[in-house]
Amino acid sequence: xxxxxxxxxxxxxxxxxxxxxxxxxxxxxxxxxxxxxxxxxxxxxxxxxxxxxxxxxxxxxxxxxxxxxxxxxxxxxxxxxxxxxxxxxxxxxxxxxxxxxxxxxxxxxxxxxxxxxxxxxxxxxxxxxxxxxxxxxxxxxxxxxxxxxxxxxxxxxxxxxxxxxxxxxxxxxxxxxxxxxxxxxxxxxxxxxxxxxxxxxxxxxxxxxxxxxxxxxxxxxxxxxxxxxxxxxxxxxxxxxxxxxxxxxxxxxxxxxxxxxxxxxxxxxxxxxx
Numbered sequence: 080x081x082x083x084x085x086x087x088x089x090x091x092x093x094x095x096x097x098x099x100x101x102x103x104x105x106x107x108x109x110x111x112x113x114x115x116x117x118x119x120x121x122x123x124x125x126x127x128x129x130x131x132x133x134x135x136x137x138x139x140x141x142x143x144x145x146x147x148x149x150x151x152x153x154x155x156x157x158x159x160x161x162x163x164x165x166x167x168x169x170x171x172x173x174x175x176x177x178x179x180x181x182x183x184x185x186x187x188x189x190x191x192x193x194x195x196x197x198x199x200x201x202x203x204x205x206x207x208x209x210x211x212x213x214x215x216x217x218x219x220x221x222x223x224x225x226x227x228x229x230x231x232x233x234x235x236x237x238x239x240x241x242x243x244x245x246x247x248x249x250x251x252x253x254x255x256x257x258x259x260x261x262x263x264x265x266x267x268x269x270x271x272x273x274x275x276x277x278x279x280x281x282x283x284x285x286x287x288x289x290x291x292x293x294x295x296x297x298x299x300x301x302x303x304x305x306x307x308x309x310x311x312x313x314x315x316x317x318x319x320x321x322x323x324x325x326x327x328x329x330x331x332x333x334x335x336x337x338x339x340x341x342x343x344x345x346x347x348x349x350x351x352x353x
Contacts, residue, residue: 091144098206164191172226196224212238254314
């Protein structure tokens with residue numbers, strides 16, 4: 080059900096033919112007047128729009144909407160945001176979903192008119208979810224603005240949890256949550272791949288490893304983004320070195336301890352009081 084304040088809001092989702100873009104379109108289409116799928120490929124945009132029962136726009140017209148969401152690979156985020164943001168109307172809102180913020184938010188902020196609101200968000204979930212109930216978004220240094228407030232409220236009304244952070248706080252946290260986690264799985268895969276198929280390992284697959292394998296598959300399917308995060312997060316090298324150091328120490332079984340397991344559970348299961 081649309082509220083009165085969103086009756087006249089139009090949203091364009093650039094990268095709307097991707098899995099995350101289509102998820103967002105499906106979630107938001109009943110909350111605003113118009114959802115437009117935007118893509119460089121007009122044919123794909125039309126197909127996705129038809130599938131979701133929403134509208135579509137060519138890339139050169141995306142700036143005409145009240146809210147433009149950019150959901151593209153990290154390497155393209157700045158270029159597309161600058162191109163669209165510079166043409167957007169006054170009191171409109173530009174939103175990007177990059178999973179890295181250093182070297183992105185400041186450039187975009189300084190490249191678009193002051194009359195255009197800018198919101199840097201990071202969805203902490205993948206496009207495989209059905210809705211955003213209980214799902215987390217990080218809002219990086221959100222500025223005050225009518226559309227920014229309305230858009231965040233729209234997400235919260237859909238059940239989303241919004242965490243606010245600075246660029247530095249976000250990227251430091253993501254160095255552990257993303258960089259370290261992904262790198263551990265990548266190195267595990269590299270080690271496991273040295274075993275030959277003749278070992279018949281698939282016949283010994285446990286349920287626990289099956290869950291890990293699904294995460295490995297997700298990394299494989301999103302490799303360009305995963306590699307960009309490893310390459311561009313300013314804290315990435317440090318956390319990889321820590322993992323390498325701990326791994327070297329743990330080769331001797333006497334150095335393997337239970338306590339770090341408990342500490343990790345405590346860190347991740349107890350939300351900050353901030």
